[in-house]
Amino acid sequence: MAEQQHLYLVDGSSYIFRAYHRLPPLTDPEGTPVGAVYGYTTMLWKLAEDLEKAEGPTHLAVILDKDSKSFRNEIYDQYKANRPPAPEDLVPQFPLIRDATRAFSLPCIEMAGYEADDLIASYARAAQARGWNVTIVSSDKDLMQLVGEQNGARIDMLDTMKNQRIFREEVKEKFGVGPELVGDVLALMGDSVDNVPGIFGIGPKTASKLIAEHGSLTAALDAAPEMKPSKLKDRLTEGRFDAELSKVLVTLKEDCELPEPLDDFKLDGVPAAPLAAFLGKHGFTSLLRRLDGGHGSPSRATDLNPPKQQAQSDKGAPEGNRQPLPEMPPIDRNAYETVQTIERLEHWVERAFAARQVAVDTETSSLDSVAADIVGVSLALGPNDACYIPLAHGGSDMFAEKPQQVPLADAIAALKPLLESDAVLKIGQNIKYDINVLARQGIAVAPVDDTMILSFTLDAGRSHDGIGGGHGMDELSERHLGHTPLAFKDVCGTGKKQIPFGEVPLDKATEYAAEDADVTWRLHQHLKPRLSVEGGTRIYERVDRPLIPVVAQMERHGIKVDRAQLARLSEEFASETGRLEKEIHALAGEEFTVGSPKQLGDILFDKLGYKGGKKGKSGQYSTDQSVLEGLAAQGAEIARKVLEWRHLAKLKSTYTDALQEQINPATGRVHTSYSLVGAQTGRLSSTDPNLQNIPVRTPIGRQIREAFVPEAGNLLLAADYSQIELRLAAHMADVPTLKEAFANGEDIHARTAQEMFGEVTRDTRARAKTINFAILYGISRWGLAARLEVEPDEAQAMIDTYFQRFPGIQRYIHETLESVRERGYSETLFGRKTWFPRINSKNQAERQGSERAAINAPIQGTSADIIKRAMARMMPALNEAGLGHVRMLLQVHDELVFELPEGDVSKASPMIERVMAEAARPAVELSVPLGVDIGTGTSWDAAH
Template sequence: MADKQHLYLVDGSAYIFRAYHRLPPLTNPEGTPVGAVYGYTTMLWKLAEDLDKAVGPTHLAVILDKSSHSFRNEIYSEYKAHRPDPPEDLVPQFPLIRDATRAFSLPCIEEPGVEADDMIATYARAAQREGWDVTIVSSDKDLMQLVGEVDGAKIDMLDTMKNARIYIEEVEEKFGVPPEKVGDVLALMGDSVDNIPGIFGVGPKTASKLIAEHGSLTAALDAAEGMKASKLKERLIEHRADAELSRVLVTLREDCPIPQPLDEFKLDGVPPEPLAKFLETHGFASLLRRLDAGTGSPDRTNDLNPAKADNKGADASPDGNRQPLPEWPEVDRSVYECVQTMERLEHWIERAFAARLVAVDTETSDLDCMLCDLVGFSLALGPNDACYVPLAHGSDDMFGETPTQIDRAAALAAIKPLLESDAVLKVGQNIKYDLNVLARNGINVAPIHDTMVISFAMDAGREESGIGGGHGMDELAERHLGHTCLKFKDICGTGKKAIPFGQVPLDKATEYAAEDADVTWRLYQHLYRRLPLEGAARIYERVDRPLIPVVAAMEREGIKVDRAALSRLSEQFAETTARIEKEIHEQAGEEFTIGSPKQLGEVLFDKMGYKGGRKGKSGQYSTDQAILEKLSQQGATIADKVLEYRQLSKLKSTYTDALQTAINPNTSRVHTSYSLVGAQTGRLSSTDPNLQNIPIRTEIGREIRKAFVPEAGNVLLAADYSQIELRLAAHMADVPELREAFAEGEDIHARTAREMYGEVDRDTRAKAKTINFAILYGISRWGLAGRLGVEPDEAQEVIDTYFKRFPGIQNYIHQTLETVRAKGYSETLFGRKTWFPRINSRNQAERQGSERAAINAPIQGTSADIIKRAMARMLPALREADLGHVRMLLQVHDELVFELPETDVAAASPVIEKVMAEAALPAVELSVPLGIEIGTGESWDAAH
């Protein structure tokens, strides 16, 4: 334990409701609901154990609300008056949750007439006065008033949902004011949940601005008289009393009676008794087994099956099939070596060859792997057995000293045989980035493993209890190793004071860089063993892992864009938007800022009198796309103009302007970055720039695609899977009518139109196309009604008719949902799991959203797996056909884009088509053929 005392105060109420909404209904042997109790128990157990292992925490207490009535109700009778009663099945769980806390031998603090926030404030200040540091485990904005430091004693917050620390900087970023002014902001903006009035029409931004400008609530209210005439001025004057009352209501009491002294909060781990008796009483058999086995907290188990439980979602454990960590030492940054001589580098290389496995990480001057310079690299051979090799460190001051470093060329020449050796496995976290950096320095790293991609193969969509479900190294380290990594901003700073990594002193750089390699080594050793236990080895080894170097090579290839064409388009878009802006102003009868939702809403609904306007909490009309489309259906031509204005403005800023700035000065090409873990279903996502959202069927989108061109003498070739998701639906849902249509090469939408409407014309085919895709995405009657322009009842009739014509689709939907509800995840034909932890949520919006996604995930995920398999096989197939010079540039949805000499199109096309058509084999034999459409041209658009 650290010498300084560090108190953790847990906002228990937040844990209760999170547990209730995240887990399926469970009952104990006596039939009492215990779903929330079980979730709360696992979350608290994990937190207590993690904090006990961490450096710093010495004391912990859980703070709960004793009752709904407090001194604030005496001041304002309407305080919290609008809060709904807790769910009926949660009420009997409240006392059991208190029992659970005490079963952990943790203090459970609750006082009648005092809210939990006030008890937290009181204890926090009491500990701070004693010189203790305090961490409040909560994301409650009211508690952010307490953040800060007094005489070296700090109060911060820990948001376990986001695994984020909240200190002064984060509070200022959220509110625009320091923590001591947060109460003033809250008083102005009010709180509809607690029914704190605030000032109507004053939202967070306005409140923050007022307090930042004037310094306090009183000063802001006093200044109202001198403001220019406006609604804001009127509201500040008229509702001053409400704001002053609200300031009292949001002020936390820091002087409540303390029922238990701080010294009794000492954290000494989780003793087996009386916890074992509590777990046994409520039938938490899996947790009891873990306690008996002494393997630690329930984050090590995949078994969520208490006695007499409703087992729906049982396999949807938030934690997965965890394995106990080996007996590794805690991360110790002080033992890492900074390698500054060739002799020591050769020593590490020799050891790495002997170990046959090395974790590798690069440090660079920029996040763009195609522009950055290599600053150094780190290696790890075991826990705490790591080093950093600086190559380009030094001050930007001409008089500053450059530290001793190995010559860059010599170091790279020495490390190259190791990184390219087939006999040594190289492990990285998001290793695609490192592959590109090292490839630009003449090193082709292989073979490889990627801890980020391993995590994704097992846990895509799965949420952690108390910690977010991302796949970044910091998140994985927290979740699996219980370790908090150094943050880049802690080393390099932020804002204007930030320095590049190459200017970081070598001792600090070594701690940061070598830790990355050390943690990556540990994560690989821990996670890779889980792959077969999770049934994820097949998808990782056969689909995801082989794709990593392929995608890295595509990123390095990039694609050429015509800067002049983009510039002309930007000018055209600017002229068109200016014309549309003028037309909108003419229809409105006044000039206003079209990009301002507030001004637009007032024009549409207050001035022009259109129906359907609705105001949000801020008192501002919503003017989103759905609202504008409804107005358009009412004949509001101004709404059409606004939609067109928005689209053009977005395309100009996102593409025609941004693509010009994205042209790499060294290659004169645009290099997008593909995320291998960006979409839960396994699809690749494109960023910096995003090339996957360019409109496909609009004339504007075509104009943008015309700017993507080949080098002189080459053409672009686009190979696209035709209606692959419908083909997969025909196979997976076993729909004879659709299988037959695809086998015979029939127009599938025409076939559906004939089945649905008895005739095929332009109108019925268009409707059939909409229906085919919409139903595969689990669309509701209301959603389909909006797309078809009909009433919901008519849309329901369409859905019913569709299911009658194609009963296999309805059976597929029902079976998929039942499977996901029971297991917690869907699977593709290749075994990729997508987790849906909210599939049984009591929150209707969450549940229905998960259901819609779950219906399509097996189909969309299988489609993604197939094109990934095609990509991994493509370049070897082309090389075998003596077409190794054909370059694969882009993957966009169901399409692959290549660049090649025009003279090679005839030879390359059948190779590309064959690889794509047979990509599912031999793992999966489909009952429908995969259709491939290939086109070529002098631009991406012409290739379609």
């Protein structure tokens, strides 16, 4: 036994929610939800393993919240009022989590009326008073108030997500003050999660500065009357009560009556029998096998052979029970190899062929995959079984010393057979980028899997506690592996001190690059098996994965732009914005920076006195588009002109100026980058430049499209699905009137106008068109009223009439919302899931926003799936027709843009139309035809 006792207090409540959001839904043999239970169990197991390897604790307990209420709710009834209720499938898991803790023979401490943080604080202080060291296993900022040393006994924290110890210096770095003043900072800044009010307009930096300068909350508040007149002075004076209330709420209670004595927390090993019984009961077969084999035994476990009937429990698990893979060993960057000879590279290639799959990542000189030079390649064949192959390291100076590395030509020759072999699966994270980088070296990478797209297929829209819902490698690693990878800035620096990756020393470069491949390999092992159990195989294999090489090729093709036309437009836009600025200044009565939201807000609401100005937390007025549109509707000419100025300024900076800079000097073309995970519903998005947001119907937008041109002797061909979302709505909602209209080739908006208004005029058709699309986006009476410029009651009457004429649409909306509320996700006709975690939120704005998105997601998502299927089939069909030289260049919403010789238009047009019209088949048979409009011309605009 160590001379000094060391108590570990585990913040079990934070573990529960991390575990719930980290794993897919799981059920035990009895059908009870156990996803959070499994995650919690593995996290507790890993903690025990890690502590056993380190200087382990002598005492340990898990602390939990007894319920959602505490004595703080009696002080302030709005405390934590904004927190949504626990997810429905998590509630029955709370008692099982307590069972899991006791299965490890660990104390499970909770007490009514107090939060887990209060119990942790009380036990920590009691142990410290006895001379024990204490480690709090949590990253909760409130608990940082306890960190420090008294009488030779230390309290620190362990953040297992970041594998980081938190001592006094780390607290000071985060808050700018010592732990004893953290509560004062929290009282000033408040906490929106716990609904601690704080003082409005005071954020973390200001709060930290005030407490550091004055020494305490009371001193800072007392000093306010003597401050110079300012908003800060007013806020401190007016918000004193809220700050003092907040200090009471954030202060931890350190003298709770201890439910169990400290001595009962002594660790005496983890008996295997109760743990095995628990694992067997809930079907955790992978953990049971580890326990049975004695591998990774948690915290000096004894008697590791479970009863035979428990060891066979996996046989009783029902078909399809979702079991995660066994945990892998922790990331060990020291295990990676730097490959500096052709012999070692050939060894890795040989092993990759034998493994039949390899994770691949490239390091380059730029984020632009079409222009980037390759610097190195990393490979991974298993956990910690990874290498980095430097290819262009060394200083840019010709006299700079370069490290030993395989010559580029030799390395490419060795890697090419592997990366092109049909017998070896290449795994990447956003592998489209690597495909383009390696294509410049003459390597056609195939076949591929992409962990980013796997995650998107499985979890689009799903949020994850504390980590977010994105699909980048760092987020996925933290979410699924509990590991934070090295950041680019960790090896290359930031700002003026940042160096190119090719100048990073090989040991550091290997740690960074090989880790990326290692993490990608691990993520693939975690995500790919989920496809079959969660119903994602069809959408991934039939829609998403086939699109990767297609989009990569489109990015490499790029599209030509007319630099002279863009330069002329930039001059026109500059002249026009200059004219508008003078008119805006005249209306304001003074000159100011039109592009400054703060200055504009002061002019509109303080000087000119317009009503409706609202200040945000920063203290400045909001002047976003909706605010300006509201003012313009009230007759504010200055707001209308500012909107016009913003529109022109954005087009100039985003397109006419930026496009000139983005012309690749080697190709003379612009190469946009498509994101396959950019839109929650599955639609592609584009950046650098963003081609999705060029106005389609305005004269200015058409002028910009005129600058997109073909090479000499070629034409551009635009193929656009006609009203595809309305057609899909007619099919999915089973609306006979609309299906009949589409089948007969009628003007659908005219037909709607006739049904709703009894006549077809220019005005009624325009209204019908607005209503057709607005209904599919779940618009409210107020939203429709604003679009049609009518009273809300009149808009509601139109909605009611629409549903009377087309009851199938109303039924579709009702059934879709009911399904999403029950399951948590919507589904396209091809099986793409989009998650809506806030669909049942008590927050009205969150709930209604989710409902609107959920109504449209199956329709818009199905539309996206169809055009993706068309894209994947297009080039094989054109090649078969002898039109392989036709290039598919762009995908924008429901449109595909091609470049082809003028003489091939007559042959290519019907082929392209057929592929797009039949893209849903045979997976889905639609009851409406898919119309495709095709046009050609000497510019993108002329092709419409």
